[in-house]
Amino acid sequence: MADVPASRDGLYTIKPITGKGRGFVAASKISKGTRILLEVPLLKTPDSTGDISSAETIVLREVKSLTKDQQRAFFALQNVQGRRCTPVLGIVMTNMLPLGASNSGGLFLEASRINHSCQPNAQHAWNDDLGHMTVHALRDIDADHEITISYISGVSIGYAERQRHLMEAFSFACVCELCSLPLTARNDSDYRLDQVRSIEDAATDLDQVLDHPAKSLSQVHQIFELLEVQGICDISIARACFIAFQIAAMVGDKARAKVFAERAYAARKVLAGDDNPTTIEFKHLAERPVDYHLYGKSMKCYDDSWEAPRGICGEDLENWLWSTDEWSRYSSS
Template sequence: MSSSASDPMYAIQQIPGKGKGLVATRKIPMGTRILSEKPIIRFPEAAPDSQKLEASIRRQVDVLTPAQRQSFLSMHNLYADDGGSQELGIIRTNALPFGDNELEGAIFLDACRINHACDNNAQKSWNENIKRHTIHALRDIEKDEEITIYYIAVVNNREARQEAFRRKFAFTCSCRLCSLPPDQSQESDRRLDEILKLDGLIGRDGLMGILSTPLRILRYVDQQICLYNKQGPNDVGLPRAYLDAAQIAIANGDLARARIFTERAATGWTILEGGDSSKVLQTRALSQDPSKHHFYGMSTKWKTAVDDIPGSLDSTQLEDWLWRREKPKQPGQPADLRNRTTFPAFTDLPSERDVDAEFYSSAITGNARSTGHGQPRWHWLFLAEIVDFATLVRLQMDVKDVDGATVPLFFYTDGRGSELAPSQVRKGYTIAILYAQHHAFMFSEPGIRHEEPTKLKSTGWNKNGHKADCKLLKDADLKGLFSLDWDNFERRVEFPLVTGTV
């Protein structure tokens, strides 16, 4: 359903403190196309010649009907005192993006009247297939409710948003989101900051990250979507996040999960842009056969067929399967050394150079970044076998992780590694490091920089060798550690660990 000229869903009215705006004349259901409009004036966003731009605008204004010209010239002009033409000032104030690449701007008589809100109830987009600017309801809009869109590209925290509005549009936003009580506003800002942080982590390593650490990147997307859903329904970032998840699955051969992720992305974009938008049509086609994506075939690590979706799962179980979430440990159940969340390989560890939102619920800044200070979301332990060692300026080791990768480990403790007795530094022994992190050395390949003696333990395995079963550990401290409730973080633990205190 969409609005027609003879029976519009909205009326242009005077809005207190805002000038004119669009108000719903009846209830508008979520996903409804509220308007579909052709531009009356077009112009390039980055015009190389202002005189040519002014001439182009004058020609387009001259051919407008009297009613169109009157409506256009009555629009707000932030630049009336800048010395430019009235027409150019109105365009600079009110233009909306035009074209799929958004390198042009345009004036739409109705859409350009829509006011801003940070908790907007409608979404603007250019539909290249029908060559029109469209507005869709993000949620149900009640009769007599103002229709609002979001003006800027990125949904930042309140302070950053307000600064952008003052700089670009010369107003201070007083929408519901910007008027929340301080505690609720801070919580909203925390979610928005974390969403942006996760966005950077998801895309930081590109395709290489998707192939080398797919589970970690998928967890970032999972966390991001949870934050989007807490922030509000049908956030414009949700479809993009689901498509990110689909690409991770496709690149690793998992067509079953890719199918669900692409279906969800298409559903989200249908609400935002309508079923005839290019994004919806392309994503729906991809959901039918995810193997058509150019990422498919790069890895078969997670290989599934498109129909390999398990049946008889309730909604919670389906989500856990979809996102490859680890099953929570039952009370009294020993830790599972195969759990990559609790016992990560080197490639799964957080990096010291970034605040890793997967591992930490609060920021790590300054000196705390290198020491691992901050609030972990859970406990984790890096386990590796000593394959070589040497002592020059400090103790250094080559250790082999669960994936068989050899990683350099350098001791930057006060004793430069002398805290370990010679009997503990042996090839074949196992190194256990609590809260280990990636470190980028200037003189070596990436590895682990160890600084806190109480966070590392070295122990031997029994005669049966290096087995993935904690019962084989002779060390009493490690036995106690494996009974720890890894998923619930209350305080940092350290060695020596007294059995029975965790």
């Protein structure tokens, strides 16, 4: 296993937050991209798609294997499930954080205490290489401000659906900044989030990308505009950059694919660190976009010497990046 780089001590304190029990509060100003927390799971929970009785058996076995102090800490965690299940399973269901793309989860004594916001200022991410959960600042966080993560991370859903999910899974009504918007502003926000989700669905549809790559990339451009207006700086940015990379790679546009992969890498580094396996993969694709398994799947627009215009930056770079008239010429020839 790789060396485990420590988070910086003294970045946060865990203290009572009005209406939320206890939560994380920044002890001093935390800069964007800072690793706030690095924590090994107290226990891992099985694939959540399995049946509940076998899940309980596995969790009970894990809890029994803990030391007495760890068991005390485990039973001190919140349980919002009430009589819907046993206390042990209730604690796990209330506090579990996902371990990457798998359906398994982990229970963390500290990370589990970070409260939710639908517009969070921090991001949790499982690092499979390190065997630790990481939490990074998504933007600068001032001293004495609460540190929040999203329990429905990176999912663009509207107010009503968010509230329903949070009530069902965690038994609370969210009153975060986004959920407290006046009705008109909330409806506008819901409309943008709905747009983001439907565009993501379309732009990741392989058949559509293969048939209409220029249209797909133009749709991803709209996602960035919507995310900016919405003030979202979470994992959605890295995902949109990667979708743009995939489209450019599939048409064999090495130069644009490289720029999008560099942006996906930079966004991913902020939220998960340079040592996260996905960040490392994005870094490699930024160096060698042609190694992507779908590279040139739609067509090969350019040869391998194709590079972005030298010295281009700012608005000129953006204009070049999103202008894909050349793709149409290649696809119709």
